[in-house]
Amino acid sequence: MRETWRWFGEFDPILLDQVAQTGAQGIVSALHAVPYGEIWARDAIAARRDEITAAGFTWDVVESLSVHEDIKRGTGDLDRLFANYRQSLANLAAEGIKTVCYNFMPILDWTRTDLAAPVARGGTCLHFSASKMAAFEIHMLKRTGARDDYHPDAVCAGDAWFETSSESDRTELLYAIMSGLPGAYDRYDVEGLRSVLKTYEGLTHDDLRANLVRFLKEVIPTAAELGIMMCIHPDDPPRDILGLPRIVSTQDDIRLIMEAVDEPANGLTLCTGSLGSGAGNDLPAIARAFADRIHFVHLRNVTKSKDGSFSEAAHLDGDVDLVAVIDELLKAESHRTVELLFRADHGHALLTDAATLTQPGYTLIGRLRGLAELRGVICALS
Ligand code: DNO
Numbered sequence: 001m002r003e004t005w006r007w008f009g010e011f012d013p014i015l016l017d018q019v020a021q022t023g024a025q026g027i028v029s030a031l032h033a034v035p036y037g038e039i040w041a042r043d044a045i046a047a048r049r050d051e052i053t054a055a056g057f058t059w060d061v062v063e064s065l066s067v068h069e070d071i072k073r074g075t076g077d078l079d080r081l082f083a084n085y086r087q088s089l090a091n092l093a094a095e096g097i098k099t100v101c102y103n104f105m106p107i108l109d110w111t112r113t114d115l116a117a118p119v120a121r122g123g124t125c126l127h128f129s130a131s132k133m134a135a136f137e138i139h140m141l142k143r144t145g146a147r148d149d150y151h152p153d154a155v156c157a158g159d160a161w162f163e164t165s166s167e168s169d170r171t172e173l174l175y176a177i178m179s180g181l182p183g184a185y186d187r188y189d190v191e192g193l194r195s196v197l198k199t200y201e202g203l204t205h206d207d208l209r210a211n212l213v214r215f216l217k218e219v220i221p222t223a224a225e226l227g228i229m230m231c232i233h234p235d236d237p238p239r240d241i242l243g244l245p246r247i248v249s250t251q252d253d254i255r256l257i258m259e260a261v262d263e264p265a266n267g268l269t270l271c272t273g274s275l276g277s278g279a280g281n282d283l284p285a286i287a288r289a290f291a292d293r294i295h296f297v298h299l300r301n302v303t304k305s306k307d308g309s310f311s312e313a314a315h316l317d318g319d320v321d322l323v324a325v326i327d328e329l330l331k332a333e334s335h336r337t338v339e340l341l342f343r344a345d346h347g348h349a350l351l352t353d354a355a356t357l358t359q360p361g362y363t364l365i366g367r368l369r370g371l372a373e374l375r376g377v378i379c380a381l382s
């Protein structure tokens with residue numbers, strides 16, 4: 001398995017020569033400054049690639065070539081958006097980048113309620129509190145029906161949290177939730193979020209799935225021709241949120257997507273942390289089921305609670321049996337001609353990490369610890 005490291009380019013305070021010291025060989029990156037729906041120009045791709053190559057790496061994966069909200073909603077000038085997406089793929093292929101990750105979550109990308117929750121032995125982690133999320137939806141956003149979407153314990157604890165929370169607790173909660181908005185770092189306030197949610201009103205799971213299938217039919221044939229492997233990233237967390245439908249949350253969801261356009265270019269990013277926070281998901285089984293369609297792997301772990309909350313755990317420490325997952329991946333890899341690309345996903349903020357303002361979860365020492373542990377597992381199993 002080939003070790004990669006996510007690097008946010010000009011938005012990353014961690015330098016490539018620091019990444020070199022982790023031992024990772026490949027880089028995962030994106031042109032984060034290009035607005036969604038616009039074409040990634042060849043010269044901009046080449047410049048990023050050259051920067052990565054000059055530091056001794058290869059640019060192995062694009063994460064993400066994001067999908068415009070109009071495509072998810074199924075409205076607007078879709079022909080132009082599909083054509084632009086295909087052109088970006090062609091430009092990437094022309095510059096030698098052949099693995100492309102994306103997701104299909106409406107509005108939000110990932111969601112946490114705490115960006116620096118304390119960890120028992122020191123350091124901090126990202127955390128999702130179902131009760132704080134319920135409090136946000138019920139009391140701050142005042143979304144109709146939100147109360148029914150959470151475990152009763154979470155609703156009850158959320159009411160209590162809201163009662164005693166200060167203005168600054170609420171601001172901090174909004175900030176944490178908004179940190180998971182993708183794109184060139186748009187942020188909404190509560191009012192702004194309400195109005196963007198309106199644009200999805202009435203969209204069902206089936207509608208969203210149909211819009212995904214339409215997208216796949218528009219882009220996968222081009223990707224296949226170009227030799228690009230597309231890999232959809234699962235929902236994080238794998239459940240509906242803010243009343244928005246989600247359709248990449250379970251093994252059955254993934255199977256439907258893989259079958260909708262049944263070819264290798266239509267693949268999966270196996271994210272053990274995202275899928276792992278869903279109560280019913282069996283990660284070794286999912287790895288086995290889609291062995292030949294997994295083109296990229298995010299390895300991380302979570303500890304779940306029964307009300308739907310979860311904390312990001314140390315890589316070998318949570319509820320997901322990562323050793324069993326890696327065992328499946330190594331078996332899958334043995335039937336392939338290319339190495340399976342993976343990265344240690346997220347990390348705790350450890351030691352001096354707290355002094356550097358990284359993208360949430362993308363610390364240097366925390367991820368280095370994760371990568372080192374995973375490297376040990378891979379080495380032992382192979
Ligand atoms: C969070 C990441 C996601 C992921 C996108 C892929 O840390 O796992 O932001 O990159 O969902 O499109």
